[in-house]
Amino acid sequence: MYNIPINFIQIRLLDFIDIFLVAIILFQLYRLIRGTGTLSIFIGIVSIYIVWWLVRILEMELLTALLGQFVSVGVLALIIVFQPEIRKFLLFLGNQNIIKKGSNKFLRFFSQMDNNTPLNISLLVNTCQHFADTQTGALIVLTKSNDLSFYLETGELLDARVSDQLLENIFFKNSPLHDGAVIITNNRIKAARCVLPVSENTSIPVSLGLRHRAAAGISEVSDAIAIVVSEQTGNISIAMHGEIKRNLKPLQLKEFLVKEFGAMSQGSSVKQDKK
Numbered sequence: 001m002y003n004i005p006i007n008f009i010q011i012r013l014l015d016f017i018d019i020f021l022v023a024i025i026l027f028q029l030y031r032l033i034r035g036t037g038t039l040s041i042f043i044g045i046v047s048i049y050i051v052w053w054l055v056r057i058l059e060m061e062l063l064t065a066l067l068g069q070f071v072s073v074g075v076l077a078l079i080i081v082f083q084p085e086i087r088k089f090l091l092f093l094g095n096q097n098i099i100k101k102g103s104n105k106f107l108r109f110f111s112q113m114d115n116n117t118p119l120n121i122s123l124l125v126n127t128c129q130h131f132a133d134t135q136t137g138a139l140i141v142l143t144k145s146n147d148l149s150f151y152l153e154t155g156e157l158l159d160a161r162v163s164d165q166l167l168e169n170i171f172f173k174n175s176p177l178h179d180g181a182v183i184i185t186n187n188r189i190k191a192a193r194c195v196l197p198v199s200e201n202t203s204i205p206v207s208l209g210l211r212h213r214a215a216a217g218i219s220e221v222s223d224a225i226a227i228v229v230s231e232q233t234g235n236i237s238i239a240m241h242g243e244i245k246r247n248l249k250p251l252q253l254k255e256f257l258v259k260e261f262g263a264m265s266q267g268s269s270v271k272q273d274k275k
Contacts, residue, residue: 045078117187120162121257127164128229128236129250131171137231138171139181139211141196142261144223148183151218155180155194162187181214181226197221201242208244215239225260227253 029042052067119142131138141148156177160166162184170177170192180193199216215226220242228237228244236253237246240260248256 042078119184119187119257119261121254121261123162123164124227125250125254125257127167128227128253130164130168131229132234132236132250135231135234136168136171136173136229137178137211138167138227138229139196139215140167140227141181141183141194141215141218142225142227142257143183143185144225144260146222146224147185147190148218148222148224151181151194151196152183152191155183155191157191158189159191160189162189181218196226199242204244212237212239212244216242216244219243225257 048067048070052064052071055063055067124140128138128140130136166189167182169175170182170189172178177192181196182192183190183194196214197217197220198210198213199220201216201220204213204216209230209232211228211230215228215237216239218224218226219239223241226239228239229235230237235246236248236250237244238248238253238256239245245256
């Protein structure tokens, strides 16, 4: 190998490859956990390791021994915290077409980086109002920085443009897809009938059903926003950061979505609330 002398440090070509591979691993790890509560846990674990490394250099024996106990179980903690992501990664490695599929996913990721189709807020609000008027139960998840790929795999993949007809067909009572959640990313319905984690928050009223608890659950583990239409009352609710805002009017729903996603693509105006 060719050695490049820089002062007293020799940098090899393998060192550049090593740094490049580590950067790829860290970037993929960030993609898996961004927008989720797991990211905060990971940052906390890294912070403990950095502090432990500093106190070792400063020869602070008591703190070194104390923090060393956390560092010694750090790998086990990471395995527990990132269990879903590790399982997904191992399943990916076990696929026989890993090279071909991996390259396709790699190219698809970069092709989608510029694919930020704005959310059609007016269409979504009008559809939710229709569900409320007809007391059609619905659970719609709008993603932000996290694409919720793990939860997409629990449902039926669609990848279709958002339309009121498609949403009404999905949540029609006799439709095989009406149970579970619809996940929307970049104004496209990525999947339907998705299974979401159910919140165990005891402050959620017992009168709310599994749809509301699932909406709160997905908003606890990610930065996604979940819209719920009650099948019993027709009330519209929103879940964000684990909290549920209930009994929203269509205009309030629109104002909330505009605040979170910006003034998006033009669509029909929001219909006047008949209630």
